Structure formats: C-alpha cells, structure tokens
Amino acid sequence: MTQAATETNPAQGAAVLAEGLSRRFGEHQALDSLSLSIEPGESFGLLGANGAGKTTFIRLVTGYLLPTAGTVTVDGFSPVTQADEVHARLGFAAETARLYPELRVEGFLRFAGEIRGLGGDALDAAVARALERFELASASRRIVGHLSKGYQQRVSLAQAFLHEPPLLIVDEPTSGLDPLHQEVVRDVLREARGGQTVILCTHDLDEARRLTERVAVLHRGRLVALGATADVLDGADLERLFHPAPGEERAEVS
C-alpha cells in the first residue's frame, strides 16, 4: 500500500459513496441519480446487462469521466477535485486489457508500478509477487502483444493488484480466461476480501454469487436492486434483465 493511500480523510466513512450520481452522453442518460455506499473491505458486485451503466459508474469513480450531476467519493476524496488522493487508493482492470503491446510483461508491470508511485525494492517485490500470483513468471520476458488474450487479461489484472490498493475495481475479470486461470483469479479476489474493497463488475450471476457479499443491479442507468448477494440473486427475476424474451423490452426488477 502506498504512503499516500495510508493517509485517511477525516470525513471518511464509506469506501465509495455515490449520491445522486448521473452521467449523460448527449441525449443518452447513461447513469441516472445513482446513490449507493460501499463499505471498506467489502466485496461488492455491480450487475447489469451491456449498456446498463456499469462502466460509466466505474469511470466516474476513477475520475476518468466527470459526472453531469451528483457526487461520488472514494475514502471521502472526490475524483473530480482530489484525483491524486483517489488514484493513490485505486487499482483498476478494465474488461478489455489496457496494455502496451510493444513492452515485455515484466517491463509493463514495472511501468504500471512506477506510475502508481512504486520504486526500488518495493517495486521489485511487487512485480515478483504479481508475476507469481497470476502465474505469469514463465511469460515475464515475453512481448505483451505476442501473448494470448487470456495471458493479456492476467497481465491487466496483475497491474491492478500490483500496488495493493485499498480499492480494487475489476471489470469482467475472468472473461477470456480458461477455467484453470478463472479459478486463479477468483482465488486472488477471495484473498482480497476483508483487506481490500473490491468492486466486481460482471454479468455472470454465478461469479457474483461466489465472490461478492452485496450487489447492485443496474438497468438503463438506474439502480433497480441493492442488497445482500443471495437476497438479490434469489429474490429478483434477473433473468428477464439479462435475457429478455424475443421482442420483449428488458424488464424492471421487482
């Protein structure tokens, strides 16, 4: 954990707190008055079909996008006005791996560590740990662009975990991985429980059930369900959200 990340905001409560958070792209309302709170150390699932607003919410939390209305804070810090504090606490792996294909795996991880403020022995140790954790040691000298999609996905996840951030955001972390490495990633996410706050974006309900304590379900940018994972997944007709019948509009969750 970086030094800056160990400093806490006196106003801190929730790890992530969104209040009336909205984002519009032209005429399209991608996120509509979302309010939710994620507690420190919690494994939180963000569910929804494609276009539900999951990625927009994540980008508002990371500060990559600015909200059109409402606020969001990370450990009490605003991504809009205190981006440096937020980024010191953040590890993020997008669904599509954001990598530099011309770098070698180890070189990329070193770069990712350095832009998160790691250096010297701490950087060496973090890279070695990440290579081992995600079973990348044998590929450490390979060029990222020459790797298979599954390997690239693991490199992307490794960079997010590298600096052991207090807040981890992972978007579809097991997509593109073979069953063996899906389990490796799930184990890492289970290990993170308690110590790190994890936001897991997925439309795999089974994965959400196995890895999260609470979930929020988004539909067309609105929060339609929020609660303990088992309660939400067992009590709501989520299938209609994710797999509407032919000709049927995606339904609201009761």
Place this chain on the structure above:
Amino acid sequence: MSARTAGRARPLRALFRKELQVLFGSPVAYMTLTFVGLVTALLFFDHLRVYNQVLFVYTSNAMRGFEAGTIPDHVNLRDQVFVPLMETLAITLIGIVPLVTMRVFAEERSRGTDELLLTSRLSPNDIVFAKFTATYLFVAVLLAVSFVYPATSVVRAGLGLEHLGAVYLGLLAVAVGIASIGLACSAFTGSQLIAAISAYAIAFVMYDFGWASPFVGPDLGEVLARLSFHARFSTFSEGLVVPADAIYFLGVAAVCIAITRGSLDFVRVR
C-alpha cells in the same frame, strides 16, 4: 524537493522513459531517421552538383565575355549549397515529423491506455509534459542525423560554427513547432491517420502564409507573412538568432501544449 513533488517525479520519469522506448523501438522511428539521412544526403549532393555546374560555367574558357577568374559573390558554397539545403530540410520536416507524432496520443486513445494513465498517479499535466519532451528529444535526434553534410560546409566553405549553430537552432525550432502541432492533432482523435493528415494540413498552412496575401490585402498579408514558419526560420538560416523568432516558435509550442492539455479534460466531459 517536497515529498509530494518527489512522489510525482517517479511516475513522470517512468512515462518519459516509456515514451522514448516506444518512439525508438518503433519501425517508423528508424524509417524516419533513415529517410532524413538519405534526403539530406541527396539534397546536399544535388545542390553541390548544381553549384559545381554554375562554378564550371563561370570559370570555363567558354565565358569569354567575362573577365577571367571572376565569379559573382553569390556563387559560393554558403549561398548555393548550405542555405538552400537547410531551407529544403525545414520543409522536409513537415513531411516527416507528423509521422512521428501521429501515434503519441491517438494510439493511447485507440488502445484505451489513456484510461490507465489518467487513473494513475500521473496528472494530465505530467502526461502532456512527458510526451511532449520525449517527442522533442526524438526530433532533436532526427536533426542530428542530418548534421554531417551541413557540417562539411563549415569545414569546406569557411562557414562559421556560429552560423551552423544558428541554422540548427532554427531547424530545431521549426521541428518543435511542427511536432507541437502534430501532438495537438494526435490528442483529439483515436485515429493516427486523421492525426497525421490534420497535422500535415496545419503545418503546410503555417509554414508559409504567403499564399493568403492576394486574398487579404497587402497589410494583413504582411502580418500573416510574419507569422509564417518560413519567415521566422529564414533569419536563422542567415545565421542570425533573433529572440522574437525564438519566442514565436516557443509560443506555437505553448499554444499547442495548452490545446493538448485541454483535450485531456475534454475526454472527461465529452
């Protein structure tokens, strides 16, 4: 250095190093470096060939109407080879530099790695600073490749080192100006092709506003001509370093840096 400043220096250094690694590791880099070397050599020998022909005409016995051995003042290595070579090299930079700059921001956007950078400890200012300085360093290396032939003019034509230094300072200023335009264009698109074409268009217009004089009248035409890269570079190519010209190129770079910085904010609100 404060802890916060020290904390920012490492990510900044890492990005600067990565940019250099990507710039010098790409085939485009070596193609452009080779191209500059070849073009300089071809231009140099072509100007030298013409100079030798002119010299031959003036000195040959066929020039019976002239006093033997008289060669006009303007027929010398400086005016016939060195100055035109440098002027042509400045135009050549317009064709080359956008090829280097087109990927710098556009590639980050198309790969999505801008999100990686913008959610790290790097501030948008850090990203712009690292990318601009790394690109400026590359274009400086690009100019160094062209150095050998003009340098022979210093040895053979008695051209002063000061003159050579002034011309290369001017070339560097032109290259920095074109690179800045190219980087600003690259920051507004995810397409390297669009980045390159828009940089070519703007750089060609900026290089010489002389074409606008017939349309805007002589007074405004004169003002526009003074805003041309060519007009500003010509004083350098004469061996003069006029602070106003250097400030002009720094101003172009500053405007482009500000536009690029604005583009990173635009991504967040678009």
